[in-house]
Amino acid sequence: MxxxxxxxxxxxxxxxxxxxxxxxxxxxxxxxxxxxxxxxxxxxxxxxxxxxxxxxxxxxxxxxxxxxxxxxxxxxxxxxxxxxxxxxxxxxxxxxxxxxxxxxxxxxxxxxxxxxxxxxxxxxxxxxxxxxxxxxxxxxxxxxxxxxxxxxxxxxxxxxxxxxxxxxxxxxxxxxxxxxxxxxxxxxxxxxxxxxxxxxxxxxxxxxxxxxxxxxxxxARTGHGYAVEIGGDPQRALEVLQSVPGVTQVEPRPMTAPGRHTFQLVTEGDDPGSAIATRLVQAGLDLFELGRNQASLEDVFINLTVQEQPLLPPEEPPAADVDPVNTAAQPESTEIPEPIEFPEPTELSESTDSEDLIAEEPTADE
Structure with missing residues (x-):
């Protein structure tokens, strides 16, 4: 269509x-x-x-x-x-x-x-x-x-x-x-x-x-994730989780309770949930919780896009040493300019009509 x-x-x-x-x-x-x-x-x-x-x-x-x-x-x-x-x-x-x-x-x-x-x-x-x-x-x-x-x-x-x-x-x-x-x-x-x-x-x-x-x-293409709560040696748990096929990333998280260590896993391919649980138990670690997190459409959107772009590219300011009229580079002057002297104001003579110094305002007809 x-x-x-x-x-x-x-x-x-x-x-x-x-x-x-x-x-x-x-x-x-x-x-x-x-x-x-x-x-x-x-x-x-x-x-x-x-x-x-x-x-x-x-x-x-x-x-x-x-x-x-x-x-x-x-x-x-x-x-x-x-x-x-x-x-x-x-x-x-x-x-x-x-x-x-x-x-x-x-x-x-x-x-x-x-x-x-x-x-x-x-x-x-x-x-x-x-x-x-x-x-x-x-x-x-x-x-x-x-x-x-x-x-x-x-x-x-x-x-x-x-x-x-x-x-x-x-x-x-x-x-x-x-x-x-x-x-x-x-x-x-x-x-x-x-x-x-x-x-x-x-x-x-x-x-x-x-x-x-x-x-x-x-x-599904973005991958799945797991939250794992384990008891035992955290370094040993980290090594075991990293060795599971399909686990691409392991991030330790703050402890939820004394003796319980939490890890956030990023996985890809076939669902490795069963392999994760089996490896941890075989290693003698206590498995308290294993939860699966699937990527949301928001995760997909963030992963595939960048920050929004301005509609028009910003204009670059002209270089400081370039004269916009004469493109030849001008060296910076080190001289201090002399102050400008203004003449003293003069008093209006008696012959001067003050109304001549006031701009005429347009009338309603104009």
């Missing part, structure tokens, strides 16, 4: 995205993750026909985004991070306006609008002016305008921004209910929402894709 191949976008010398290639199957929900400035919004705007790409191709519902822009726009529902609303219109009036400009047949508009209002829990606010709604309800109106024409592709940029926990659950259920009949791309910073909503995840960092897989596979 969505095919992106070597898509790039630059703003002058700043590269927003570079050589993005991914696909979204019909009926699939793809989560687009990345730190601020990674290129998520730029990618969505290109797919929605809002921005042209610098290079590469993107196809939505078998139409090329650049060559068939109008056909693509008719087949997508787009919710930007800030919903495009008209505050002086009622919720229902705004949806009628959107349905008309999106080409919904006159005989189908009432039914489509009623369905969008019900899906977004806006039925009781249908006759309320948009400017009187809270931020959360405005976000719902933006979501309703994205689905009012029943498009095959829906692009959602931060759809739960500004919503309270109950509203987030409602939107999550709405998005999951749209899956199968609609292909959805969404971006969000609420990582638990991704693991509970999305079929696949694409992580972008510095404009490039660093990982694409299901949330479960990404978490």
């Amino acid at each position: 969505i095919e992106v191949e070597r898509l790039s976008k630059s703003y002058g010398s700043t590269v927003a995205i570079q050589d993005l290639t991914f696909q979204v199957e019909p009926g699939e929900i793809l989560g687009l993750l990345g730190p601020n400035g990674a290129g998520k919004t730029t990618t969505m705007r290109i797919l929605a026909g809002y921005l042209p790409a610098s290079s590469g191709t993107a196809r939505v519902a078998d139409y090329e985004v650049h060559a068939d822009s109008m056909a693509v726009r008719q087949r997508i529902g787009y919710l930007p991070e800030t919903p495009p609303l008209y505050p002086e219109m009622t919720v229902e009036g705004f949806l009628f306006f959107v349905a008309r400009i999106k080409g919904v047949a006159a005989g189908d508009r009432a039914a489509r609008i009623a369905a969008a209002l019900e899906r977004c829990n806006l039925t009781n606010q249908r006759r309320v002016m948009i400017r009187k709604l809270s931020k959360g309800f405005r976000q719902r109106v933006g979501l309703a305008q994205a689905i009012v024409h029943d498009p095959p592709v829906i692009i959602l940029d931060e759809p739960t921004a500004g919503l309270d926990p109950r509203q987030i659950i409602d939107v999550r259920n709405l998005i999951k209910g749209l899956a199968g009949q609609h292909t959805i791309i969404l971006s969000t910073h609420i990582l638990p929402e991704v693991s509970m909503t999305c079929d696949r995840v694409t992580i972008i960092d510095r404009g490039e894709i660093v990982a694409t897989d299901t949330p479960q596979n990404l978490m």
Whole structure:
């Protein structure tokens, strides 16, 4: 349904995205993750026909985004991070306006609008002016305008921004209910929402894709961990744990009780839990607790991305010894400049009109 191949976008010398290639199957929900400035919004705007790409191709519902822009726009529902609303219109009036400009047949508009209002829990606010709604309800109106024409592709940029926990659950259920009949791309910073909503995840960092897989596979790929509480010689316990196949890192932690030593393990490959317990018992160490910790999607995100980048590179200040007019280097002067002497103020002569020294103020006509 969505095919992106070597898509790039630059703003002058700043590269927003570079050589993005991914696909979204019909009926699939793809989560687009990345730190601020990674290129998520730029990618969505290109797919929605809002921005042209610098290079590469993107196809939505078998139409090329650049060559068939109008056909693509008719087949997508787009919710930007800030919903495009008209505050002086009622919720229902705004949806009628959107349905008309999106080409919904006159005989189908009432039914489509009623369905969008019900899906977004806006039925009781249908006759309320948009400017009187809270931020959360405005976000719902933006979501309703994205689905009012029943498009095959829906692009959602931060759809739960500004919503309270109950509203987030409602939107999550709405998005999951749209899956199968609609292909959805969404971006969000609420990582638990991704693991509970999305079929696949694409992580972008510095404009490039660093990982694409299901949330479960990404978490499994990062590895598992164990917390172990052992009695006995801590140095002996450390040596035994480091010798277990699959254990890549052992970190001692503060003691939880006298005589009990805690270690945090990082593992990879096949689950080594049984081998850990067997080795410790064979070494004559007391095993009080062995708990397994699986990496979360947040751990995956932190491991694969770096700190968010500024949108534009900072300007370097000019060198101290370079004259901006004359590029020849100027040696620093060691002489102390002489003080500047100002003439003594003179008194106004009797012939001087003081009004001549006051700037005229513009009149009301001016």
